[in-house]
Amino acid sequence: PPAFDLLLSDLPDLTLDTPDAAHVLGNFIARAIADDCLAPKYIEKERAKQGTEDLAIKALSRAESLLSMKHGLVRLDNVWGAGGGLRPVKSLVRKMTLLLEEYLSARDITEATRCLVELEVPHFHHELVYEAVVIVLERMNPDIQEAMCRLLHSLSDSVIITVDQMTNGFLRIFDAMPDISLDVPAAYVVLEQFVNRCRQAGFLPEEVARKMPSRGRKRFVSEGDGGRVKESFYVGPYV
Numbered sequence: 001p002p003a004f005d006l007l008l009s010d011l012p013d014l015t016l017d018t019p020d021a022a023h024v025l026g027n028f029i030a031r032a033i034a035d036d037c038l039a040p041k042y043i044e045k046e047r048a049k050q051g052t053e054d055l056a057i058k059a060l061s062r063a064e065s066l067l068s069m070k071h072g073l074v075r076l077d078n079v080w081g082a083g084g085g086l087r088p089v090k091s092l093v094r095k096m097t098l099l100l101e102e103y104l105s106a107r108d109i110t111e112a113t114r115c116l117v118e119l120e121v122p123h124f125h126h127e128l129v130y131e132a133v134v135i136v137l138e139r140m141n142p143d144i145q146e147a148m149c150r151l152l153h154s155l156s157d158s159v160i161i162t163v164d165q166m167t168n169g170f171l172r173i174f175d176a177m178p179d180i181s182l183d184v185p186a187a188y189v190v191l192e193q194f195v196n197r198c199r200q201a202g203f204l205p206e207e208v209a210r211k212m213p214s215r216g217r218k219r220f221v222s223e224g225d226g227g228r229v230k231e232s233f234y235v236g237p238y239v
Contacts, residue, residue: 004032007028008060011055011059015055022058025062026058026065043064043067096116096127096131099112103147104148113160117160122165125160126172127169129152129168132169133173134173135148137180137184137187137190138183145197146197149197153198153203166204174211188213188215195209
């Protein structure tokens with residue numbers, strides 16, 4: 001795009017007033033590629049055009065570095081320095097989902113932990129728990145269950161995620177099960193498997209596990225009710 005080409009060619013002048021202009025432009029290019037505003041091939045194409053132009057090459061190398069690093073998409077969301085509770089909720093949810101997806105790809109607990117800490121939102125860690133369990137329910141894969149259990153166990157042991165945040169994340173899942181099960185009919189079965197796995201791992205409190213809902217089903221009540229058939233249903237933990 002002409003605008004980016006112009007910025008690259010103007011870097012010698014831009015650096016007179018903004019010494020780190022190449023670094024900033026590199027951030028801008030990387031973010032534009034991550035947001036699908038620029039084609040991924042832009043860096044390679046421009047590097048060939050720029051030849052030995054040091055500042056332009058520096059900017060392009062910065063962009064390439066950001067895009068290729070582990071958990072790059074998560075870090076690019078923070079490339080302009082906005083942090084912590086200043087971020088909108090939707091942005092934080094997206095970051096946590098990306099973090100979990102990249103963790104499942106690399107299975108690197110250390111990197112996932114570092115990225116979570118860098119978000120600087122300990123009060124919102126229940127969202128990571130919630131999104132992790134949603135992925136487990138939707139994928140219905142024992143390997144993913146085990147991987148998510150290991151991650152949550154590690155985050156709990158290191159007190160990155162507190163007991164309260166872990167509890168809130170699971171209780172939110174319990175509340176959402178009627179809706180989740182509409183899209184994932186086997187969700188209650190998978191939830192029971194995962195909750196038992198987490199309980200046996202030792203980081204999910206027993207009192208939380210006991211609140212796990214089960215799919216509503218018809219039951220016969222006591223003789224005092226006249227033998228009528230009633231619907232059994234889950235009442236949320238906040239009631």
